[in-house]
Amino acid sequence: MHHPDLIEKDIRDLIRNETIAAAEHNRLICVRHGMLWYRLVPGTAATVEIVAIVVTEPNQGIGSSLLAYLYEAVPHATRVIAQVKADSPASGWFWMQGFRHLSEDAGAGGMITFRKKLTERETDD
Numbered sequence: 001m002h003h004p005d006l007i008e009k010d011i012r013d014l015i016r017n018e019t020i021a022a023a024e025h026n027r028l029i030c031v032r033h034g035m036l037w038y039r040l041v042p043g044t045a046a047t048v049e050i051v052a053i054v055v056t057e058p059n060q061g062i063g064s065s066l067l068a069y070l071y072e073a074v075p076h077a078t079r080v081i082a083q084v085k086a087d088s089p090a091s092g093w094f095w096m097q098g099f100r101h102l103s104e105d106a107g108a109g110g111m112i113t114f115r116k117k118l119t120e121r122e123t124d125d
C-alpha cells in the first residue's frame with residue numbers, strides 16, 4: 001500500500017514530466033489564464049487529441065481561443081478528439097464548440113469521447 005503523499009508526489013512528477021515533454025514537442029499552447037495540451041494520436045493519419053484544456057478565468061472566451069490556436073497549429077489534422085468525464089461541465093462546453101459524441105462508456109464516472117471533424121466538406125453529424 002502506497003502512502004498517499006507518495007502517490008501524490010508520483011502524480012505530480014508524472015504531470016510535470018509529461019507537461020515538460022509536451023512543451024518540448026510544441027504540444028502545449030499557453031495563453032494568459034489558460035493552456036491546452038494536445039498530442040497526435042499514434043496510428044492515425046490526422047487525428048489530434050486534446051489531452052487537457054484548462055482555463056482559470058472561465059467564460060471569457062479563453063477556451064474558445066485555445067481551440068482556435070489548436071486548429072491553426074495542426075493544419076494537417078482532419079479530426080480532433082477529447083475525452084471528458086460524462087458528468088463534467090466541460091462536456092456541455094465541448095458540445096457547444098461543435099464536438100459530437102464518438103463513444104460513451106457506460107457506468108458511473110464514465111468517459112465520453114468527443115470528436116470534431118475539421119474538414120469543410122464533412123459534417124459533424
Ligand SMILES: CC(C)(COP(=O)(O)OP(=O)(O)OC[C@H]1O[C@@H](n2cnc3c(N)ncnc32)[C@H](O)[C@@H]1OP(=O)(O)O)[C@@H](O)C(=O)NCCC(=O)NCCS
Nearest residue numbers: 052053054055058059060061062063064089090092093096
Ligand atoms: C471547459 C473550459 C476549458 C472552457 O473554457 P472557457 O474559457 O470557460 O470557455 P469559453 O469562454 O471559450 O466559452 C464560453 C462559452 O461556452 C459556454 N459554456 C461554458 N460552459 C458550458 C457548459 N458547461 N455547457 C454549455 N455551454 C457552456 C458559455 O455559455 C459561452 O457561450 P457564449 O460564447 O455563447 O457566451 C473551462 O471551463 C475549464 O477549464 N474547465 C475545467 C477544466 C476541464 O474540465 N477541462 C476539460 C477536460 S481536460
